[in-house]
Amino acid sequence: MKIDHSLPLEYSTEENRLKILGFWIFLGAEIMLFGTLFASYFTLVDRIGSGPSGKEIFEITPVLIETIVLLTSSFTIGLGVHAMRIGRKKAMMSFFVITLLLGLVFLGVEIFEFIHYVHIGAGLQTSAFTAILLSTLGTHGLHVTFGLFWGLFILLQVKKRGLTPETANKSFIFSLYWHFLDVVWIFIFSFVYLKGMM
Amino acid sequence: MDFFDRFAIPHPSLAIYASMVAIVLTVIAIVVGLTYFKKWGYLWREWLTTVDHKRIGIMYLISALLMLFRGGVDALMMRAQLAVPENTLLDAQHYNEVFTTHGVVMILFMAMPFIMALMNFVVPLQIGARDVAFPRLNALSFWLFFFGAMLFNISFVVGGSPDAGWTSYFPLAGNEFSTSVGTNYYMIAIQIAGIGTLMTGINFITTILKMRAPGMTLMKMPMFTWSSLIANVIIVFAFPVLTVALAMGTLDRLFGTHFFTTNNGGMDMLWANLFWVWGHPEVYILILPAFGIYSEVISTFARRNLYGYKSMVASMVIISLLSFLVWVHHFFTMGQGALTNSIFSITTMAIAVPTGVKIFNWLFTLYKGKIEITTPMLYALLFIPLFTIGGVTGVMLGMSAADYQYHNTMFLVAHFHMVIIPGVVFAMLAGLTYYWPKMFGFMLNERIGKITAWTIGISTLVAFMPMFFTGLDGQARRMYTYSESTGFGPLNMVSFVGAIGLAIGFILLVYNVYYSIRYASRDISADPWDARTLEWATHSPVPEYNFAIVPHVKSEEALWDAKKKRHILFQGNYEKIHMPNNSGVPFIMGSIFFIWGFALVFSLWPLAIIATIGILACMAHRSMEIDHGRYISVKEIEETETKLRGAK
Numbered sequence: 002m003k004i005d006h007s008l009p010l011e012y013s014t015e016e017n018r019l020k021i022l023g024f025w026i027f028l029g030a031e032i033m034l035f036g037t038l039f040a041s042y043f044t045l046v047d048r049i050g051s052g053p054s055g056k057e058i059f060e061i062t063p064v065l066i067e068t069i070v071l072l073t074s075s076f077t078i079g080l081g082v083h084a085m086r087i088g089r090k091k092a093m094m095s096f097f098v099i100t101l102l103l104g105l106v107f108l109g110v111e112i113f114e115f116i117h118y119v120h121i122g123a124g125l126q127t128s129a130f131t132a133i134l135l136s137t138l139g140t141h142g143l144h145v146t147f148g149l150f151w152g153l154f155i156l157l158q159v160k161k162r163g164l165t166p167e168t169a170n171k172s173f174i175f176s177l178y179w180h181f182l183d184v185v186w187i188f189i190f191s192f193v194y195l196k197g198m199m
Numbered sequence: 200m201d202f203f204d205r206f207a208i209p210h211p212s213l214a215i216y217a218s219m220v221a222i223v224l225t226v227i228a229i230v231v232g233l234t235y236f237k238k239w240g241y242l243w244r245e246w247l248t249t250v251d252h253k254r255i256g257i258m259y260l261i262s263a264l265l266m267l268f269r270g271g272v273d274a275l276m277m278r279a280q281l282a283v284p285e286n287t288l289l290d291a292q293h294y295n296e297v298f299t300t301h302g303v304v305m306i307l308f309m310a311m312p313f314i315m316a317l318m319n320f321v322v323p324l325q326i327g328a329r330d331v332a333f334p335r336l337n338a339l340s341f342w343l344f345f346f347g348a349m350l351f352n353i354s355f356v357v358g359g360s361p362d363a364g365w366t367s368y369f370p371l372a373g374n375e376f377s378t379s380v381g382t383n384y385y386m387i388a389i390q391i392a393g394i395g396t397l398m399t400g401i402n403f404i405t406t407i408l409k410m411r412a413p414g415m416t417l418m419k420m421p422m423f424t425w426s427s428l429i430a431n432v433i434i435v436f437a438f439p440v441l442t443v444a445l446a447m448g449t450l451d452r453l454f455g456t457h458f459f460t461t462n463n464g465g466m467d468m469l470w471a472n473l474f475w476v477w478g479h480p481e482v483y484i485l486i487l488p489a490f491g492i493y494s495e496v497i498s499t500f501a502r503r504n505l506y507g508y509k510s511m512v513a514s515m516v517i518i519s520l521l522s523f524l525v526w527v528h529h530f531f532t533m534g535q536g537a538l539t540n541s542i543f544s545i546t547t548m549a550i551a552v553p554t555g556v557k558i559f560n561w562l563f564t565l566y567k568g569k570i571e572i573t574t575p576m577l578y579a580l581l582f583i584p585l586f587t588i589g590g591v592t593g594v595m596l597g598m599s600a601a602d603y604q605y606h607n608t609m610f611l612v613a614h615f616h617m618v619i620i621p622g623v624v625f626a627m628l629a630g631l632t633y634y635w636p637k638m639f640g641f642m643l644n645e646r647i648g649k650i651t652a653w654t655i656g657i658s659t660l661v662a663f664m665p666m667f668f669t670g671l672d673g674q675a676r677r678m679y680t681y682s683e684s685t686g687f688g689p690l691n692m693v694s695f696v697g698a699i700g701l702a703i704g705f706i707l708l709v710y711n712v713y714y715s716i717r718y719a720s721r722d723i724s725a726d727p728w729d730a731r732t733l734e735w736a737t738h739s740p741v742p743e744y745n746f747a748i749v750p751h752v753k754s755e756e757a758l759w760d761a762k763k764k765r766h767i768l769f770q771g772n773y774e775k776i777h778m779p780n781n782s783g784v785p786f787i788m789g790s791i792f793f794i795w796g797f798a799l800v801f802s803l804w805p806l807a808i809i810a811t812i813g814i815l816a817c818m819a820h821r822s823m824e825i826d827h828g829r830y831i832s833v834k835e836i837e838e839t840e841t842k843l844r845g846a847k
């Protein structure tokens with residue numbers, strides 16, 4: 002395998018460059034996926050049947066925690082990639098661990114939020130609105146969950162194998178994924194929660 | 200017994216019992232055959248674990264042909280039922296199931312894999328690459344498609360087939376009106392295959408953008424590669440919409456949500472919209488690669504370079520954009536206002552313009568060409584007039600006011616068959632015949648091939664032209680029978696005759712394969728059609744590494760100019776070649792997806808959870824695995840090359 006040392010490790014082989022481009026295209030598909038969910042959300046948001054509306058169930062505190070935690074995790078993974086670029090394996094791993102822990106907190110709060118919704122009678126089956134709300138949030142949440150496992154596996158590999166073109170490439174792609182989830186969350190925060198609470 | 204009751208067929212009939220027996224016998228025959236000839240190892244090593252784009256292409260091809268016959272049997276049953284008024288061959292329920300599976304199988308499990316077959320086989324060769332960007336992912340795509348198709352296909356013997364149409368409109372497809380598990384199969388099997396397709400899209404865009412031979416700029420790519428690129432871009436943007444729609448449909452059916460129901464705020468029209476936001480681009484995913492095949496075939500056998508290369512590319516780009524802006528034309532009659540309908544009428548008619556540009560480009564390529572009528576060319580020449588009928592009637596349907604008359608009549612059925620059969624199916628048969636020597640090292644018999652093409656061409660007209668007339672007279676689609684007094688009888692009988700003609704045509708195709716395997720000469724050159732693009736610059740059949748030396752491209756028609764203008768394609772010496780290793784994981788993951796899907800269809804939750812864990816375990820395994828591929832040494836390359844050259 003030819004390694005081009007003028008490029009950052011994650012771009013240094015042809016295979017790595019292919020993978021990064023492929024992942025960007027995948028993110029294009031993910032944008033369509035979440036785009037469809039958002040379009041459906043706006044279509045169904047007022048169709049609450051006999052269930053509650055967003056205004057009645059949204060609470061700002063957990064949402065704010067989730068937002069802050071997730072935004073911070075996007076920042077820390079950025080730091081992690083930076084550390085990786087300057088070859089500091091320890092620092093990189095620490096930032097990734099912090100990122101994943103923040104992700105875990107996010108997920109915990111989200112699960113708590115879901116349980117709360119079900120308790121106050123806004124379950125999956127209540128109305129078209131609750132269905133699309135929980136599906137949109139849930140799809141994002143599942144992505145985060147998947148990301149936690151994925152990130153963990155990458156961490157193990159970095160620990161064991163050090164910073165090689167492969168592990169750097171995986172870590173970098175994972176950081177793209179994580180940033181993307183953050184962007185989606187910003188849309189959820191603005192257009193689902195804030196708009197819903199107004 | 201309760202547990203097993205759910206797997207029973209809700210509406211059994213003699214034909215279904217007979218098929219059950221046939222399926223069991225076939226499976227036994229295959230198992231016994233493989234064991235007897237000791238072929239299990241061969242099957243596993245050479246095919247089930249392969250990551251070679253050519254072999255994956257061939258597996259797509261075989262699956263597509265099998266599905267063509269499955270869908271064809273459905274079609275014959277429908278035409279037989281309608282051949283005479285008040286027929287009782289099929290009852291209403293069976294008729295519903297048959298037209299549903301016919302539509303799904305033909306579009307998603309026949310036309311799509313056929314296109315994937317040609318794309319897989321041809322694109323890397325056309326751009327001078329060694330494989331696709333992600334060979335393993337490519338294998339996974341195939342196995343997801345395959346197991347999705349299998350899951351769909353067992354529906355009629357286990358639990359019952361879907362019966363709400365290939366469009367599966369809600370509320371009909373909801374639990375209230377579709378009580379069997381049939382529609383679960385629809386939602387989940389298509390989901391599995393669709394994820395595979397999405398990954399193919401990502402794979403091929405990356406391949407085409409990044410792995411072209413040196414010198415091949417975007418505007419020097421062969422037209423089939425261009426059409427594949429555009430089709431894959433549409434895939435990446437259209438399929439996620441289907442993913443979401445199917446997921447919502449699944450939630451509605453399995454978990455009692457209210458996305459598409461008619462109470463608690465549910466909105467049935469949301470399904471129709473999402474379905475067609477995917478569905479219309481989908482028809483262009485099918486037709487664009489078909490157009491690409493025609494471009495290759497026409498310029499090869501008119502012995503001229505393609506007229507209007509740039510306008511061909513531009514029209515495809517425009518089509519890909521417009522294809523996302525016309526979906527409402529599928530339900531003009533379902534309650535939007537006049538303004539919305541008018542806007543979508545205009546976008547629909549606009550899409551006929553770039554399509555027309557392409558037709559004229561082919562005509563201009565033919566004009567003054569030295570036309571040689573081979574079988575692939577015959578399909579292309581039949582395509583132009585027949586497809587035009589389909590296209591023009593499409594524009595008629597696109598006028599929203601007039602569509603109130605045509606919608607959901609046989610006129611519509613005639614339209615889409617006249618675009619899909621001459622457009623897609625003829626192209627696939629042309630591509631099959633054209634690329635056969637590259638795939639297998641011998642040619643299909645030309646005489647039988649031409650008879651087949653004429654049989655299929657004429658039968659298409661006989662089968663579908665009458666529907667335009669009965670449709671205008673008011674024969675509705677998806678009705679299992681009609682009364683004598685409607686007067687639809689004779690024309691439907693004509694259609695039935697056409698359907699039989701089509702069946703004969705496809706049998707002739709199979710006969711041709713058999714005949715050519717037995718009698719065709721194996722002593723053919725690498726370039727038997729005197730073609731113009733890179734795939735013909737390597738041996739037939741193609742060695743594993745495609746090209747011993749990576750070609751250098753200077754023009755659009757690299758091989759033609761190498762032949763005529765003495766461009767040198769291959770320069771330099773052999774170097775060792777890096778190739779990916781085979782892997783069993785894609786196949787295993789596909790099988791687990793099958794189990795997962797089956798578990799969901801029947802709401803077998805523990806099994807579903809186990810399968811989900813299995814899928815995740817495969818991913819984890821893939822993540823931790825170290826696999827640097829392997830190298831083919833210069834010596835091996837030399838040996839292969841001398842052997843292949845000697846065989847020429």
Ligand code: HEM
Nearest residue numbers: 482486528529547551590593594596597606607615618619
């Ligand atoms: C010249 C371009 C085309 C135009 C203007 C056009 C227009 C239309 C319209 C307006 C309808 C809906 C009619 C109705 O439901 O009343 C329709 C249906 C359909 N078209 Fe086309 N079409 C074109 C090309 C194609 C092509 C190239 C394909 C496939 C390769 C295709 C496949 C279909 C299918 C499958 C349906 C019916 C779906 C269903 O309801 O089951 N069309 N077309």
Ligand SMILES: [Cu+2]
Nearest residue numbers: 479526528529
């Ligand atoms: Cu359409």
